[in-house]
Amino acid sequence: MASPIISLRLAFLVILLAAAHARNTLQKESSQDPDLVTALPGQPPVKFRHYAGYIGIGDRQAKALFYWFFEAEHRPSEKPLVLWLNGGPGCSSVAYGAAQELGPFLVRSNGPNITLNPFAWNKVANLLFLEAPVGVGFSYTNRSSDLRKLGDRVTAEDSYSFLLSWFRRFPRFKSHDFYIAGESYAGHYVPQLAERIYEGNKAAKQISFINLKGFMIGNAVLNDATDQMGMVEYAWSHAIISDELHAIILKECGSFQQDGDRPAGPGCSPALRAFLQAYSDIDIYSIYTPVCLSSFDRSSRRKSRLVAAPLLFSQQDLWPGMSRVAAGYDPCTEDYVETYFNREDVQRALHANVTQLSYPYSSCSEVIEKWNDSPATVLPVLRRLLNAGLRIWVYSGDTDGRVPVTSTRYSINEMHLKAKQDERKGKKKEWGGWRAWYHKEQVAGWVVEYEEGLSLVTVRGAGHQVPVFAAARSLALFSHFLHGRTLPADRFAGA
Structure with missing residues (x-):
């Protein structure tokens, strides 16, 4: 039997080794992840890590795209990775998606603190927000001529280059299932980037392969x-x-x-x-x-x-x-967001605006003046990617007048897809496969699933930025999408 002194020495040695391992781990993370955010002003305490900074792309890395990445709240090594894109063209995924809609930290006032989002999407996934193209948010270029060459094609190509470089910086997420989500003009961005990834994967070596599984777009410009x-x-x-x-x-x-x-x-x-x-x-x-x-x-x-x-x-x-008039439960949120991201202490914490841009931060770009290419339809892209086996969901908040549910339904109908029918005994007949879906025993919206693999979902009472108006339901929708699960068809099925 070991003496008490030896036992104490062994215990002390174990503590020292654990401390050294923790120290080495932190030093390793610090050197590998210089973008780790450690002192964001007004941030509530959290157990997950988040990172922000720039990825250089293009010729001599003259372009620099800004990102903000949040690990999943629990077990990030087991969760998928999701890239969120806002539209515009020219609007910031950080200012809208991250800070107003689905990120873990919401800017809800001009006060000193930001609010923890109880329905943040990083509860079920690792979340990556990208400001693209250059000229949007904190993203910039060293060549002013780049700002005159922007359009859908450049945005897709630059976003793809960003992802390849981002995975080199964060190789621990390389093998994760990867999805893209977005809203509004991201109805162009998301499928175009997905198509670029799909084509890139065909010829890619393992080191540049992206494990793309599908995408989800809301109130999306399609046709x-x-x-x-x-x-x-x-x-x-x-x-x-x-x-x-x-x-x-x-x-x-x-x-x-x-x-x-x-x-x-x-x-x-x-x-x-x-x-x-x-x-x-x-x-x-x-x-x-x-x-x-x-x-x-x-x-x-x-x-x-x-x-x-x-x-x-x-x-x-x-x-x-x-x-654009700011929307949300507090219609002045956009003003709060711009005030927050123009603070020097916030920019320092996020490793942003390192070149001291000549213009203030804005939710949507004031320096992009020309958009060179925008195809009249992305429906053929959706069709090709459905045929490639990707999971595609299109959702629509039904109180949006700008890209309304009527537009989305007309556009999807142009694809001439075949709706699934629920043949279960005792179920009421669904005309055209159209049925209600439920969250917490209430009708959350309506859905139709197509045999080709696309789902069209409405979110009842939500505007253009669905997570702002229907936070709990949007998280439920997102979770079902990631898991490839059918939305609840029964009031008491839960969500």
């Missing part, structure tokens, strides 16, 4: 003609425009008819101006919530943001009239 038609139908069906204006738009603006190539008549332009004016005093992105009065005048003069295709109605002169 110009049907998106536009659905936008007008939504405004009319929700009593925002009159019968007369609705009839004039359908008659004079050829893009809203089946023969969409018919040129617009002389009455189209004034009718569309009246259409935009109908939304001038409400938030088109959430038609039933108040606007932020303190910033309403300033917002109404801003260039359009968080928007769909920049060629809306093919009337370039009308586009700036569709202004």
Whole structure:
């Protein structure tokens, strides 16, 4: 039997070895992960790690894309990795997705503290937010000419290059199941990036292979003609425009008819101006919530943001009239976010703005002035990726007037998919596969699943930024998507 002195010495030695291991681990993490965020102002205490910083890409790494990454709240080594993208084009995934919608830290006031999100998506996944392309948020380029070359193609290519480099910096996530999610104009970004990854994987060596499994997009820009038609139908069906204006738009603006190539008549332009004016005093992105009065005048003069295709109605002169008014339970959240990320102590903590940009941080870019390419439809991309076996969910908050549920339904219908039917005994007949889904015994929205692998989901009472308005339901939706589980079809099935 060992003496008490020897036992104490052994115990002390074990403690020393454990301390040394912990010290070495921390030093290793510090050297490998210089982007670890350790002192974010106002942050509540958490047990998960998060990182922020730049990844250089392109020729001589003249471009630098900013990211913010949150490990999953529990067992991150076992959870999938999800990249979140906001749209615009030109809007920040950090300012919207991370700080207002689904990240663990929400900016909810101009006060000193940020709020812990009880429905953060990092409860079920590792979350990566990317500001792309250059000129968005903290992302920048050393060549001003790059800002004049932006478009869908450049954004997809730069985001792909970012991912390859990011995985080299964080190799421990290389083998994780990888998904992409986003909203609005990310209806272009997400499938285009997914297609770039899919094509890259065909010729990729193991070191550059990305384990892409699928993607999910919300209130997504998909197909110009049907998106536009659905936008007008939504405004009319929700009593925002009159019968007369609705009839004039359908008659004079050829893009809203089946023969969409018919040129617009002389009455189209004034009718569309009246259409935009109908939304001038409400938030088109959430038609039933108040606007932020303190910033309403300033917002109404801003260039359009968080928007769909920049060629809306093919009337370039009308586009700036569709202004972005901050949305959410507190309609002034966007102002709080911009104030927070313009703080020098916040930027230092996030390893951001290291080059001292000549312009302030903004939720949507004020330096991107030209968008060079935006295909009229991404539906063929969706079709190709469905055929490749990727899981694709499209969801829609049904109080959004900008990319409304009518637009999404018209667009998905263009794909001529075959709806699944629930043949279980005792189940009521679902016309076209359309049924309610439930969360906490309440109807959370409606869903139709297609045999080809796509699911279309609505979220009842949610606006453009679904996680802002339906936080618990959006987390349930996200979790079911990741696990490939059918949304609850019974009131008492839970979520």
